[in-house]
Amino acid sequence: MEKTSTARQRREQSLTRAQIITVAIKLLDDTGESGLTFQALSKLLATGPGAIYWHVANKSDLMTAACDAIVSRTLGTTSVDVPPEEAIRAIALELFDTIDAHPWVGGALMHAPGQLPMVRIFERIGQQLRSLDVPAGREWAAVSTLLNYILGVAGQNAANAKLAKVHDLKRSSFLEDVSAAWSKLDVNEYPFTRSVVDQLASHDDRKDFVDGIDFILRGIAAEREKMVGPEGLEPPTKRL
Amino acid sequence: MEKTSTARQRREQSLTRAQIITVAIKLLDDTGESGLTFQALSKLLATGPGAIYWHVANKSDLMTAACDAIVSRTLGTTSVDVPPEEAIRAIALELFDTIDAHPWVGGALMHAPGQLPMVRIFERIGQQLRSLDVPAGREWAAVSTLLNYILGVAGQNAANAKLAKVHDLKRSSFLEDVSAAWSKLDVNEYPFTRSVVDQLASHDDRKDFVDGIDFILRGIAAEREKMVGPEGLEPPTKRL
DNA sequence: TCCAAATATGGAATGACGTTCCATAATGAA
DNA sequence: TTCATTATGGAACGTCATTCCATATTTGGA
Numbered sequence: 001m002e003k004t005s006t007a008r009q010r011r012e013q014s015l016t017r018a019q020i021i022t023v024a025i026k027l028l029d030d031t032g033e034s035g036l037t038f039q040a041l042s043k044l045l046a047t048g049p050g051a052i053y054w055h056v057a058n059k060s061d062l063m064t065a066a067c068d069a070i071v072s073r074t075l076g077t078t079s080v081d082v083p084p085e086e087a088i089r090a091i092a093l094e095l096f097d098t099i100d101a102h103p104w105v106g107g108a109l110m111h112a113p114g115q116l117p118m119v120r121i122f123e124r125i126g127q128q129l130r131s132l133d134v135p136a137g138r139e140w141a142a143v144s145t146l147l148n149y150i151l152g153v154a155g156q157n158a159a160n161a162k163l164a165k166v167h168d169l170k171r172s173s174f175l176e177d178v179s180a181a182w183s184k185l186d187v188n189e190y191p192f193t194r195s196v197v198d199q200l201a202s203h204d205d206r207k208d209f210v211d212g213i214d215f216i217l218r219g220i221a222a223e224r225e226k227m228v229g230p231e232g233l234e235p236p237t238k239r240l
Numbered sequence: 241m242e243k244t245s246t247a248r249q250r251r252e253q254s255l256t257r258a259q260i261i262t263v264a265i266k267l268l269d270d271t272g273e274s275g276l277t278f279q280a281l282s283k284l285l286a287t288g289p290g291a292i293y294w295h296v297a298n299k300s301d302l303m304t305a306a307c308d309a310i311v312s313r314t315l316g317t318t319s320v321d322v323p324p325e326e327a328i329r330a331i332a333l334e335l336f337d338t339i340d341a342h343p344w345v346g347g348a349l350m351h352a353p354g355q356l357p358m359v360r361i362f363e364r365i366g367q368q369l370r371s372l373d374v375p376a377g378r379e380w381a382a383v384s385t386l387l388n389y390i391l392g393v394a395g396q397n398a399a400n401a402k403l404a405k406v407h408d409l410k411r412s413s414f415l416e417d418v419s420a421a422w423s424k425l426d427v428n429e430y431p432f433t434r435s436v437v438d439q440l441a442s443h444d445d446r447k448d449f450v451d452g453i454d455f456i457l458r459g460i461a462a463e464r465e466k467m468v469g470p471e472g473l474e475p476p477t478k479r480l
Numbered sequence: 481t482c483c484a485a486a487t488a489t490g491g492a493a494t495g496a497c498g499t500t501c502c503a504t505a506a507t508g509a510a
Numbered sequence: 511t512t513c514a515t516t517a518t519g520g521a522a523c524g525t526c527a528t529t530c531c532a533t534a535t536t537t538g539g540a
Contacts, residue, residue, distance in 0.1 A: 010506055010517065037497065048519030049499075055517095059498065110350065110395045113403065114418035119425070119433055126432030138451075140439050143432075145389065145452035152392025155350045163353060178354035185359070192366030192383075193359055199380050211378075212385035216452075219459030250488065250535055278527065288490035289528075295488095299527065487536070494529075500522085507516070 015047060017055040017065075024066045025102075032165055033104040033158070036063070060111070067108035068117040074098040075120050084131040085217050091124050092150055092213045096206060099154045106158030110151060122147055134220060142220050149216060153209055175201055255287060257295040257305075264306045265342075272405055273344040273398070276303070300351070307348035308357040314338040315360050324371040325457050331364050332390060332453045336446060339394045346398030350391055362387055374460060382460050389456060393449055415441055 023044050027036050038049040038059070045052065056062045074094050079087055099106045109117055126143045134142050164174040182190075182197045263284050267276050278289040278299070285292070296302045314334050319327055339346045349357055366383045374382050404414040422430075422437045 011519095014517075038499085039497075042519085046519095048521090050501080050520070051518045053499075111399050111402075113396050113399045114421070119422065119430070123430050123433045126436070130432060140436055140443055141448050141451035142455065144448050145455050148392035148396060148452060149385065149389045150392070151395060152388035152390070155391060155395050156353050156388060159351050159353045162351075181354070182359065190359070190363050192370060193363045196366070196380055203380055208381050208384050211381035212388060212456075215382065215385050215456050215459035215463070217459070218462045219455035219457070222458045222462045223455070251490095254488075277525080279525085282490085288492090290491070290530080291489045293528075482540090484539095485537085487534100489532105489534075491532095492530080495527095497524105497526080499524090502521085503519100505516100505518075507514100509514085510512085 011047070015045065015051055015055060020045065020052060020055055021062070021065050021069055024062055025069060028066060028104045029102060033107055033162060034165075036066075036104075063104075063108045064112045064115050064117065067105050067112065068115075068120075070098060070102055070105050071095075071109070071117040071120055075124055084128040085221075087128045088125060088146065088217065089210060089213055091121075091128070092146070093206075093210060095121065095150060096153065096209050099157050100206075103158045103161030106154035106156075107162075110155045110158070118147070118151075121150065129220075132220070132224070134224065138220075138223070145216055145220075146213070149212055153212070157205075251287070255285065255291055255295060260285065260292060260295055261302070261305050261309055264302055265309060268306060268344045269342060273347055273402060274405075276344075303344075303348045304352045304355050304357065307345050307352065308355075308360075310338060310342055310345050311335075311349070311357040311360055315364055324368040325461075327368045328365060328386065328457065329450060329453055331361075331368070332386070333446075333450060335361065335390060336393065336449050339397050340446075343398045343401030346394035346396075347402075350395045350398070358387070358391075361390065369460075372460070372464070374464065378460075378463070385456055385460075386453070389452055393452070397445075 020041070023041060024036055027040055027044065031040075036059070038052060041052055042048055056065070075091065077094065079090065082090065099109075112118060122143060125146050126139065129139055129142050129146075160174065167174045167177065179197060179200050182193055182200065185193055187194050260281070263281060264276055267280055267284065271280075276299075278292060281292060282288055296305070315331065317334065319330065322330065339349075352358060362383060365386050366379065369379055369382050369386075400414065407414045407417065419437060419440050422433055422440065425433055427434050
């Protein structure tokens with residue numbers, strides 16, 4: 001007599017955390033951040049939510065794990081032997097491209113502070129900065145700046161992707177809407193914004209992103225140069 | 241005969257969008273991002289969800305409006321007459337303090353790209369950069385960098401606040417947990433992270449934040465100086 | 481002055497979702 | 511063989527955002 005519920009027998013191929021994460025990634029890529037539900041996951045894995053919860057603590061755990069899978073894969077590309085600043089640019093660009101391809105990674109990254117995926121980035125950047133002779137007392141600030149900037153861009157990308165979906169249209173129409181809204185702003189209150197509305201459509205996200213990295217790197221370098229400059233070695237201007 | 245539902249008469253003091261936003265802010269401040277529900281809102285406003293929806297498109301609309309109320313209030317403080325870089329620092333710090341006091345603003349800001357709250361910040365920074373003689377072709381990159389950095393920090397603050405709540409404990413214990421996790425990382429794989437674990441507890445978020453702003457400002461300034469340097473005025477190195 | 485829109489209101493119903501429960505199987509250790 | 515552990519998957523639960531709908535009040539036009 002079949003009971004209302006329960007497992008008749010163990011599945012031929014047992015469920016794996018790795019397997020779950022793989023399917024989760026596929027789901028996120030195909031249907032976006034909102035497409036990852038335990039229902040959809042259950043269907044694809046031919047199981048129930050209960051079984052999934054055996055391998056995964058909760059949704060946020062799953063998201064972070066999926067995010068980490070992507071991030072570690074991205075940063076896994078062995079960095080060739082290039083100067084530190086070049087290496088940082090490369091790391092940043094790899095991340096940008098990855099997040100561009102998987103916008104949900106940006107959102108996941110933002111919601112997992114101090115977690116593995118973020119630490120991986122933190123570490124990679126930190127190592128490069130160390131090769132740059134950034135004074136020990138300034139390392140933290142330098143890494144944080146680069147990391148927070150990257151996270152900011154990542155989050156914006158994720159948010160854009162989500163909004164584009166809501167607008168039922170792709171990036172293009174979303175941009176048009178924002179553009180239209182900006183054009184309606186009061187010229188006296190928003191002179192700057194109004195004057196750059198057209199750049200909203202023409203600018204290149206990726207190039208702007210590297211430019212930002214360059215600004216920060218140049219700022220870090222400028223401080224370093226000042227410290228070994230004419231007056232000799234100054235004490236760090238900031239504490240820590 | 242009382243019907244099962246419906247409004248007996250119009251409320252003495254009619255519902256207002258502004259009123260709803262005010263209560264929403266109180267709710268967000270008191271109970272965090274997850275505390276804003278239409279149920280809680282209905283109770284506080286002595287009404288039903290239906291009535292609220294008459295004044296507000298949806299939850300995201302409400303969040304953005306609440307966020308904008310806070311941001312516009314923050315940026316509303318008339319900036320005294322200070323040099324542009326100082327003004328940017330001031331704007332950034334005001335925002336930092338605001339987001340520190342209302343972490344949910346960070347989250348809301350991240351999810352409303354191109355919307356009013358973000359545009360306000362964009363505009364304020366843009367105006368100051370214009371006073372700085374940043375070449376027209378570099379304005380967009382410069383503003384974006386500062387904005388994205390600020391958004392990144394804002395998002396991290398919001399995420400930290402949320403996680404701290406999940407940990408059922410305040411910032412302190414959350415930090416301890418992350419600290420413990422970092423200490424367990426493999427030294428060979430994570431030499432940098434391991435070497436700065438102690439700074440996790442000792443560093444000052446607010447100071448690090450300004451340091452980041454300073455790095456970026458210095459990077460922007462460095463480029464400017466180079467352009468008017470010995471070789472004379474160079475063409476912009478980047479397009480746009 | 482009267483009536484049809486338009487403007488509001490608030491409670492009920494809906495549907496989706498995360499998460500927990502539970503009955504049950506297979507597995508491993510003693 | 512037996513008992514605890516590891517797994518499994520479906521049902522049940524509670525919470526939300528959102529929509530529906532019955533109804534009230536106001537407004538504008540004739």
